[in-house]
Amino acid sequence: MKEPVVRKVVDCVEDTLVEGGRGAEKPLRMVACAAVIKNPWAAMDFVEDLQPQILAHAKVLADILVPRVLGQMGGPDTIEAFGKCAITGTSGEVEHAAGLIHTLHFGNAFRIASRADSFLPFTNKRAGAGTAITIPMTHKEAESKGSRAHFLTLEFSIPDAPAHDEIVVAIGAASGGRPHHRIGDRFNDMKLMGVDQAGRPLETSEDPPAEGQ
Template sequence: MFSPTPSPEARAAGIRKIVYYQEEVLLENGVLPPVPALRATAAAVLANPWAGTGPETDLGPATREIAPQIARALTDRLIAGLGGAEKIEAFGKAAIVGTAGEIEHAGALIHTPFFGNLVREFLEGSSIICFADERAEAGQPLVVPLWHKTEAATRSHYQTVTARVSDGPRPDEIVVIAAASTGPRPHARIGDRATDPAVTSRILEGASL
């Protein structure tokens, strides 16, 4: 259970609110999946620390200060909601910058080791974290891609979950998202990149359209 008072990480990052969303697929094509999985997003809404600055601004200092706090706050929510880091099998990340910010402001908070490495550590993963970023008005949904946290070639875990904050980001805010799943897509059965045959354009030779 989380305390009703803001965590030290949330206070340090200047987070206005955290929105947690979770879903469970009970039926897919009318059938219970063999491995029912939970998928979740944790989204932090915070003031854009670079609002009103120009493209010559060094993003590094604020990134180093803020991004680790966001990583801790969001992964804490995912770990609590999904039953522990050991239950999580896939992860992803995303950010939405408000209309007064640069798309690079969103990237600064998710595309550096100060966020990505810590999300990976806290969720006990080793894969590169797939991502999405966008500039949008408040309430814009964003589809966040996920894949396996230790075996990126495991195609069964290629999936998405949609995040949305109804009142964010405001023009001078950023929404930072961490996402996770406890299992694969329902009824995954399209093979694995590690065992795929070699395929080239030669398979099209002689093909009738």
């Protein structure tokens, strides 16, 4: 079993004060923390069972990244949206990146610490050093997933990562929705379309005609 090898940890903090030429009523903070690790499957032939190394790495990564994000955000109560990302270098498989973030040993740690109950939106891909680390975010509460105000993306890069035999794993959080958001949400669209959240026609408020009419 290979022990996790973390080469560096990188933080990205972005505060939006002005949007569309107008000052934000409440500045939007978006934070990401990324770990650059040695790909535990690098230089190996096709590995059928990824689970042993996933278990060896996922909790370590969560223990490193989650407290840093919460610290930069000022605690879980300031987090309204979140997401995650993993990028394997060119000698790895996309499955290697996916394996490290699509496990409850990683994602659930972030979800619980953020006091959330929704799934984490994500990207996972293979690319070279300096590629864009793209973290899509949506509302952390399942019942608020339709809030398009919280459809956010935080993007940054690390010039020397991932190397061909590395993986970058990152998580991100936001303090709110986009400043001056005004495009409504999917729930309003559904009402206008006359369907419920499952796509079923809404019942009309009219009484059914009496029998014989």
